[in-house]
Amino acid sequence: MCSCLCSEPDAWLEAAATVLTVGLQGSGKSVLLGQIAAHHARRTPLLQGPGSAAAVAPLPPPDTMPTTGTELLKLPPVKGGLLPRGLILREVGGQMQPIWHHYYEEAAAVLFVVDAAQPSRLADSAMLLFDLLQDPQLQDKPMCVLLNKRDQPDALSQSQLDMVLRLHDLRLSHPGQLQVLAVSGLCGQGLSELMKWLAAAAAAAAAAAVAASRKPKHR
Ligand SMILES: Nc1nc2c(ncn2[C@@H]2O[C@H](COP(=O)(O)OP(=O)(O)O)[C@@H](O)[C@H]2O)c(=O)[nH]1
Ligand SMILES: [Mg+2]
Numbered sequence: 001m002c003s004c005l006c007s008e009p010d011a012w013l014e015a016a017a018t019v020l021t022v023g024l025q026g027s028g029k030s031v032l033l034g035q036i037a038a039h040h041a042r043r044t045p046l047l048q049g050p051g052s053a054a055a056v057a058p059l060p061p062p063d064t065m066p067t068t069g070t071e072l073l074k075l076p077p078v079k080g081g082l083l084p085r086g087l088i089l090r091e092v093g094g095q096m097q098p099i100w101h102h103y104y105e106e107a108a109a110v111l112f113v114v115d116a117a118q119p120s121r122l123a124d125s126a127m128l129l130f131d132l133l134q135d136p137q138l139q140d141k142p143m144c145v146l147l148n149k150r151d152q153p154d155a156l157s158q159s160q161l162d163m164v165l166r167l168h169d170l171r172l173s174h175p176g177q178l179q180v181l182a183v184s185g186l187c188g189q190g191l192s193e194l195m196k197w198l199a200a201a202a203a204a205a206a207a208a209a210v211a212a213s214r215k216p217k218h219r
Contacts, residue, residue, distance in 0.1 A: 012077050016086040017205035018106050019198065023113030024121055024128070025094030028148040031185035032113060033073050033089050036198070039191055040075045040083065068093055070103070082199040085206055097128065104137035108205035109198075112145050114165065116182075117152035122164045129165060133174055142201045144179040146194070151184040158182055 021029050070092045077086040090107070092100050112132060114125045129145065132138055147161050162168055162180075171178050179197055183190030 012086045013074065013088065015206070015209075016074075016077075016088050017108035017202045018088040018090055019109045019111060019201065020100075020103050020107035021089055021091045021111040021113065022097075022100050022128075022132070023094060023111075023146075024115065024125055026118075027094065027113040027115040027125075028185045029091050029094075029111075029113045030071070032111075032146065032148065032183065032194075033071075033091055035185050035188060035191055036089065036194065037073055037075060039188075039195055040078070040081065040087075069096065082195055083202055085202060087198060087202050101135065101137070104135055107138070107141060108208075109142040109201035110138060110144070112143060113148050114145060114161070115149050116147045116161055117149040117155040119156060119164075122156075122161070126165045129170070133170060133178070140177060142179070142197075142204065143174075143177055144181060144194070144197050144201075146190075147180065147182045148185055150182045150189055151187045 021033060023029055070090060073089040073091070075083060075087045075089065077084055089111075090103060092103055110132060112125075112129055114129075115121060132143065145165070145167065147158070149155055156164070167178075167180050171180070181190045181193050181197065183194060
């Protein structure tokens, strides 16, 4: 059964915000997006069969292949869901970093995924995050840093990650723009908070679109 509320199957796409998902290759972007899609679907009353336990346990993570280009994940609006206008998630592979900027303008918000269990690549992540925050096309757009793979025993602690990625300073220099969540795409840790952040970012994008449409146009 189709869970979309629109009569035209893809009519919702026009009003849906796009969230750009970037981070180094192997940081866990595809697995996280798979979990978001599963979480979104499970909140769909239309998709829940009788006796289904509105699911709290994470679904098994999807098998992923390295994302070599860009992938779109479309989450249509669902009745009673957190995303009344639906959401589009765009993943751009870590190896495509030189062209990430092509997707900044369309993005309403950004997810930046960090592998918390790979200390040797944290300096690279720190530089990429700094660059994202400096980019004029992303100015004031909500950004969420996902400290992923926290299930791994050798994952760094939140305070260690804070120090290496300079998260405290970045939050001070970008007040209200930067959120940080400790997550695990594998175990589902932090997923509820992530869904709430996505819902807030999508709502802010919708409000901004309404405000822009009401602005008088200059000739
Ligand atoms: N332990 C652990 N492994 C993960 C997690 N998320 C992803 N992985 C693994 O990391 C590898 C890369 O994941 P993938 O989502 O393809 O990374 P991407 O290149 O950023 O899209 C895969 O082998 C995943 O199973 C996690 O939260 N915990
Ligand atoms: Mg991928």
